[in-house]
Amino acid sequence: MTTAQVGVVIVGAGPAGLVLGNLLLDRGVDCLILERRDRAAVEGRARAGFLAPHSVRILTENGLAAGLLARGQTHTTCLFRSDQGEFTLDYGKLGLGEPHTVYPQQELVRDLVAEYLRRGGEIRFGAEAEEVTDGRVRMRGGTDVTGRYVAGCDGHRGIGRAALTAHGTRTARWDHGVSWLAVLVAAPPSLSAVGYALHERGFAGHMARTASVTRYYLQCPRGTDPAEWSEDRIWTELATRMRTAEFGPLREGAVLEKTLVDLRSDVLETLGAGRLWLAGDSAGLISPSAAKGANLAILQAESLARALEAALLRGDGTGLARYAGDCLSRIWHAHEFSQWMSTLLHGPDGDDDTACYGRSLQYARLESLRTSRSHQDFFAENYTGI
């Protein structure tokens, strides 16, 4: 069975698919979003929180920022701790002088779903796409959905990426070799800033989310089972790595969620062809070390919306022809900084001469960030830039 053809079939209702859908509707392009999870699962999935100024601009200019402007918090500082002490970088006064807006991804997704429906869009929840070929999306259960274009916004394990790579598109990849236990706790932030703690036992991170929920990260070995981490063990390890004996206690609360995130990055060599175009994690996965993934997804969704509008409403394909080139330079820029952050935050394992060399470099990098104004400007520009 085939349903009537729409302008753009969007696979995936994450930040990429929902921003794209909202922008297309606003520009008069009909679209349909297919999402394999149910609405509650989509709107409850806690992931990102730090929105770059560029993302906030895109969302504001397109009438999608009411929630984040009302409830988001502005952050302009981050803090580093190690056995050398602690220092704070006021990145809002460095580099381009721009802040982050902290707004949980699930709240943004909730806002985007509501606005998309208000604009008259259709989302099919619980609708899993199995394959895409030449504008036709085959759904689990046998129905086909066809679009003049298909946007693969279905994450890094999605069918959009699979269809492109099956036709020879290469994927550049990097495995950072470390994993983080990502923990969400029902407790207010303990620091007024993002906190990065370098420790011989591994990295620990503190990220604000809301007044009553905070995200923490603990570097742990690949393959770690989150079930092995009891609440007690999590708080004890956080206290050790964040050096609470020296800098003051953390505000503890119940652990709401703990998942293992393997730090991996990849980028497709092109972001689409013909009738299939990708945006967000499906086009490239970026390790969360510099909080760039959702921001790249929003940036690509905006570029793709413009290109699809031109192709569908004016028969002008130049935007689509330029889409990959325009996005890839910014994607690689973000990866370069994310890689730099990763080497700053994670020391090598072991105690041999090579590990000793790697750890000393890590501390030299941190010291340079503490003392060099030009290094701090570079950091600030890239930390908030996209």
Ligand SMILES: Cc1cc2nc3c(=O)[nH]c(=O)nc-3n(C[C@H](O)[C@H](O)[C@H](O)COP(=O)(O)OP(=O)(O)OC[C@H]3O[C@@H](n4cnc5c(N)ncnc54)[C@H](O)[C@@H]3O)c2cc1C
């Ligand atoms: C712990 C953690 C913290 C993070 N923190 C930050 C941060 O602070 N800042 C930041 O910018 N980024 C951060 N990120 C990254 C960010 O969350 C992702 O980059 C972002 O979600 C990507 O959006 P997306 O729309 O491309 O993909 P997704 O959010 O993965 O959405 C894809 C959607 O497609 C659906 N789907 C998949 N396959 C199918 C199918 N076959 N059929 C139908 N639907 C399908 C999925 O169910 C999903 O809803 C973080 C990530 C993690 C894991």
